[in-house]
Amino acid sequence: MSDLVSIVAGVALGLSLAAPPGPMNALIAQESVTRGWRAGFRAGLGAMSADACFFVLAYGGVVAFLRRAPTVQAAMKAIGGLLLCYFAYGAAKSAREGAAHTEAGAGFRKTFLAALTNPMQVIWWLTAGVALLDPGTVSAFGYAFGVTNGALTVFGFFCGILVWITGFPVLLRVAGEAVDTLERVVGYASAVVLCVFGVWFLVDAL
Secondary structure (H helix, E strand, O other): OHHHHHHHHHHHHHHHHHOOOOHHHHHHHHHHHHHOHHHHHHHHHHHHHHHHHHHHHHHOOHHHHHHOOHHHHHHHHHHHHHHHHHHHHHHHHHHHHOOOOOOOOHHHHHHHHHHHOOHHHHHHHHOHHHHHOOOOEEEEOOEEEEOOOHHHHHHHHHHHHHHHHHHHHHHHHHHHHHOOOHHHHHHHHHHHHHHHHHHHHHHHHO
């Protein structure tokens, strides 16, 4: 039973990172509605791969170093802000002109780079993500889980992200088949979200 709790706690923690609205889900949504479920899933894998990198960096103490390096944090915010503004332009252009023909790995690279420089993701790893390194009590969505097996919690964490990046694009594709204008609406909405977060990161960096 305790092993099951550890896995469930990890899944909840993964969903607490992957599910909330933000620039990563805007990019996944744009890829899903313009290029199909596989493209949305690949974009999700890009963000998930960045989280795997963050986990390794956190385990090695690099994330803790970032907590004490405001200049590095500001540089990451500036780079992330510029990337998101650039991706916002691409999303708006794609929504205006229709689905663009891009190579298969473009969505993966976009989310991977954006996630690595996403201050929100870094903050999550400095706070809630610490539970993966020092299991005991994991809190997610307002619930506290007593964790006894850290390895299973890490396994559950990445399973939770995988569930989201699989299910979210599927839901968007199903909705897209029912609503003809969804592709254009999601495209413009993604552009707005990316632009807002991009400008916010840039202002915060300054």
